Amino acid sequence: MFNSVFSAVGDDHLLRLALAMAAMSLLVTVGLLVQVLSLRVLASRANRRQAEVAARWRPVLVAVAAGETLPQPPLPSAQRVPLMQLWAQLQDGLRGPSHERLVALAAALGFGQRARRWLHSVRDRRRVLALAVLAHLAEPRDAAALQPLLDDHEPEVSLLAARALLRVDSAATCAQVLDRYLQRPDWPLAQVGTLLMRAADPRSAAMLADRLDRADAPALLRLLPLVGVVQGPETDAAVGRLLQRASDPEVLAAALALARGPEPQDRVRELSRHADWRVRSAAAQALGRVGGQLDRRELVSLLSDPQWWVRYRAAQTLLGLPGFDAVDQQALAAGLHDRFARDILAQVQAEQRLQASGTAP
């Protein structure tokens, strides 16, 4: 048939090429549609299997987690993957004895061996599931196998390996996670922060403080937000030292946002007169945490700052100072001659009234 169609276009090269491409694109279209159909069939089969597994096994898993026993249904090999997924999802929300009971069940069902085999699978889906399972099993013998995956070029895989290793040996892994976070721009702050927060290792604050003391400005900008997650006396002291030595305005602003306690008081006051408005704004906020009544005058002068954000933060801090009551506010408003200062004060007062009367978060 093709020959007769091609012979109809004669010897014209362009026409023959066009016809060949048209035929090819139509064939590819049919191929793509067949692929869509087969994906849908596979997806509906997988959904059916998952629903079946969930219906049979969820009651068993819930009972095991609660310390009860139920007879285990048969487990055909086709249902192992959906069951492992279900198990890992349930484990995400469990802690303590319930978690341990499900770990014991997983050992009995051979999830560990299977996960270890899949750790180096070429199929991402299997690797990801293996990492999720091993993270919950948290067996020290898996550390050696997980370690190389910490440097996997796929950030998702390396972060899942970090999660698993943190559960196996949090002290050793915290340091590695912090170092790799600095080396790998593809490791997101929010995810690393969540990992460290969940690991909740008391030594992580000291490790972070150590790196804060040694880091340069770009590294500091990545590390400082983590202080909010693993805060401790060591990080507070490191932030204080950083405020003394740093000169980069972005670093100063980020460090000011974390300043706590009375130690950095003088430095914060000094920075409230910094040339960069971002630093002044952060200092105005920080004065609310590290300052006191003595800083009222400083904050009042910041109400007339040329930058809106500095005025706004200063007004928020002023109105949040302990003992700064309605009478003080009236007196302050009456004494302000600068229109911008009066306007921002009125705005923040209204905001606070709204917050106080609000029902939403």
Place this chain on the structure above:
Amino acid sequence: MMPSLDTVIDAGQWLFFAYFVGLNAMYIGLNLVALRVIGRDRALQQLDQGPVYGAGLEPGISLLVPAYNEAATIVASVRSMLQLDYPDFEVVVINDGSKDDTLLALREAFDLVPFPEAYRVAVPVQPVRSVWASPQHPRLRVLDKANGGKADALNAGINAARHELFCAVDADTVLQRDSLRRIARPFMEDARVIACGGTVRVSNGCVVEQGWLRRVGVPRNWLARVQIVEYLRAFLFGRLGWSPLNALLIISGAFGLFRRSHVIDVGGYRPDTIGEDMELVLRLHRAARARRLPYRIVFVPDPVCWTEVPEDLGVLRAQRMRWQRGLLESLWLHRSLLLSPRAGTVGWLAYPAMLVFEALGPLIEMTGYVFMALCFALGLMSGTAFATFMLLVLGLGLMLSANALLLEELSFHLYPRWSHLRTLALSMLVENLGYRQLNTWWRLRGTWTWLRGRPAVWGEMQRKGHAR
């Protein structure tokens, strides 16, 4: 005489052929990139096993909602926005001098009270007459300003925004509860990201209640059905393909997230343009590349919002003519990006592709169709040759549409029923057999009105989805 006419016809055929092959080669290339990106994300998405967020490190977001004569729908839209699943956000509605009761509807629904905002002007805008806030919803503020157009309203919102990230949202856009989480993710994953767009889906045929999408469906109207396939093509590979190359030129005005300081640095939205969304993205590219800043403008394939598309030919025509004008206007304003040594993938790949295949595309395509039809009618081209070229155009178009369906099936699988699939497959055929040619004609008319400097027509759209 005859040999020279033959030469002209031959040359015309080759040019038309080369254009179509080039156009489709570009789309196939974008498809391959999109397939890779979607394939990479699939394992994690299906298993939902990625390390989750929860450390409170999510950046705050200001949702900016320009509203002009939206009294019928604005309350439901704002109610749904206030319920978005995101830890730190505010909603700033900008009533852009509406002639209807938009402000009154908001005041009554949310018990708004006058708010003494110390309004700052980082970007010049039409006068802001008053600011309102809600004691029940401290996250909500409403600005009432003199009419200045969508871009001016967005600029007013940027001035009032409290957070470093702002999200421009059309008042009639239907969001998903996790829309902000999905679109904010690239900002959390890469500090260089300054703007992010997401996939806009068609809400016609879906069940929308109180501003929320309850069930995905396919509309009865064929024009809307065809636009589902068209949107899949445009977003799932048209935009996703450019994103890894940092050469995305458009972020939909219906829903886009931007770093406020960067937008203020470039002067905010331009109120004198029709395609203010594309113009801003081009300006951000231009400014960042001129200053050699490390930056990224990215796209997430996730369906972040749903919009109602026209079901009426007149409104659709006006929309497409307007889009074409916006495209031409933006490309013209930033013509210095074209093949500029500093413009990288934007100036050397995306801009030329957009210019040749999107801006000049309608002219070339329509010339090709007319040329072929004339040659055939005058007996200068055989019926076989004419049919072969038309078959090629149809074949390549169908292939790309089928690939968009595949990408959808691989990634989000939002049309679960077999009947949906059948309808979309048939829509592919309609899209390539008539709709595309009609669209080309409208875009050509849009090009003509832009060249003549005539004002754009907006068209009155009768919305249906939100009524439920």
